[in-house]
Amino acid sequence: MMTIVNGYEQSDREEHINVLNLESLEARAEKIIPKGGFGYISGGSEDNWTLAQNRKAFTHKQVYPRALANIDQPDLSANVFGLDLKTPVMMPPLAAQGLAHAKGEMDTAKAFAAEGALMAQSTYSSASIADTAAAGNGAPQFFQLYMSKDWKFNEAVIDEAKKAGVKGIILTVDATVDGYREADIINHFQFPIPMANLEKFSQGAGKGQGIAEIYAAAAQKISADDVRRIAEYSDLPVIVKGIQTPEDAELAIGAGASGIYVSNHGGRQLNGGPGSFDTLSAIAQAVNGRVPVIFDSGVRRGSDVFKALAAGADLVAIGRPFVYALALGGALGVQDALQEINHEFATIMQLAGTKTIADVKKAKLADFNY
Structure with missing residues (x-):
């Protein structure tokens, strides 16, 4: 049940999987994904301290049980960015x-389409914008832009994304250099599979390149002016x-950000920073409902989703576990x-x-020190 590309074994399973919980998928996927690929997916930067804090941060707040609320059959549907979604859980890029x-x-x-959930695809996807x-x-899908030093490349991928019908552009601004990812160094990891968008738009195919080489083409300086420029060019x-x-x-x-x-x-970039959930509430308070807030990093349980929404998020993204499910069962596994x-x-x-997502967003979280 494998496809071999450039000597790299890709799973091609297409089957339902048993999911006890999202965290349980990692150990199972490690048996399927080749060592270099698994290290790239699973690893954080340096000694993984911030990666670990992303999980620990969720223990800093607790959910109050409410026993006399007179509700049943909670409604998970959400409308964010004008999109009608069946769940606030989304796929990050x-x-x-x-x-x-x-x-x-x-x-x-x-x-994600089958479940009525929002998908975001990356500039560094294995599949092209159009095919995804x-x-x-x-x-509905969003397209994430790793801004290049070459503005013509930025225009080309934005044009392709618009042609494909994406509903928004996610501009990643915390990856102007790559985090020091020791798993990739230990594994001598090089991308074995071309990155379709880089290949198509002449930025180097990604095949045979390391993380540092990929990032070398990325913009090293990003400012508020770049946010404005991309918003004006894309009209998304x-x-x-x-x-x-x-x-x-x-x-x-x-600068005109819509989200x-x-x-x-x-936990893959700046190691030594706080768990992302610990930063969410203050940021959401500053945003004060002016634009929607998406949150990710460390989400693994339904209670994490609840806490993130109650702390001010409008959508909650989960990454690695869905990729592990992908390895284990393809689309059905996801x-x-x-x-x-x-x-x-x-x-x-x-x-x-809480009956609705609006109710969840009004819920007060406990703050006890255990």
């Missing part, structure tokens, strides 16, 4: 999903990803994983006395 599965982003897009969009069969909502302080949120909104994406890149996290989240909503 996680790169190079071909490392996990032969169909990569196309199968992920297919699964087509796999979603008209379901621009969501600024990698925000970890209220000050940067203010700069982004002032703020609170993320520390899953669907199973998404259904499981939605089930957990709905259970927490019920027990917390």
Whole structure:
């Protein structure tokens, strides 16, 4: 059940999987994904301290049970950025999903479309913008831009994304250089599979290149002026990803950002920073409802989704576990994983006395020191 490309073994499984919980998928996927690819997907930067803090941060707040709320059958539907979604859980723009599965982003897009959830695709996808969009069969998608030093490249991929019908541009601003990822160094990791968008738009195919070489073509300086320029050129909502302080949120909104994406890149960039959830509340308070807030980094349980929404997020993204599910079962596996996290989240909503996402966003979180 493998496809071999340039000597790299890609899973081509297409089957339902049993999902006890999202965290349980990692160990199972490690048995399938080749060592170099798994290290790239799973690893953080330096000694993984911030990666670990992303999980620990969720223990800093607790959900109050509400027993007399007189509700049943919680409604997970959400309308964000004018999009009607069946769940606030979304797929972040996680790169190079071909490392996990032969169909990569196309199968992920297919699964998220089937569940009425939002998919974001990366500049560094294994599949092209057009192919990933087509796999979603008209379901809403965002396109994430790693801004290049070459403005013609930026224009080309934005043009392609607009042609494919994406609903927004996610501008990643926290990756002007690559984090010091020791797993990739230990594994001597080089991308074995071409990155379709780089290949098409003459930025180097990604095959045989290391992380540092890929990032060398990326813009090393990004300012509020770049947010404004991309918003004006694309004429699409621009969501600024990698925000970890209220000050940067203010700069982004002032430059015309239509959304703020609170993320520390899953602990893959600046090691020694706080867990992303610990930064969310202050940023959401600064945004004060002016634009939607997306959150990711460390989300693994339904209670994490609940806490993120209650702390000010409008959408909650989960990355690595869905890629592990992709390796284990393709599109069907991703669907199973998404259904499981939605089930957990709905259970927490019920027990917390919240009928709708609007109710969750009004819920007060406890702050006890254990």
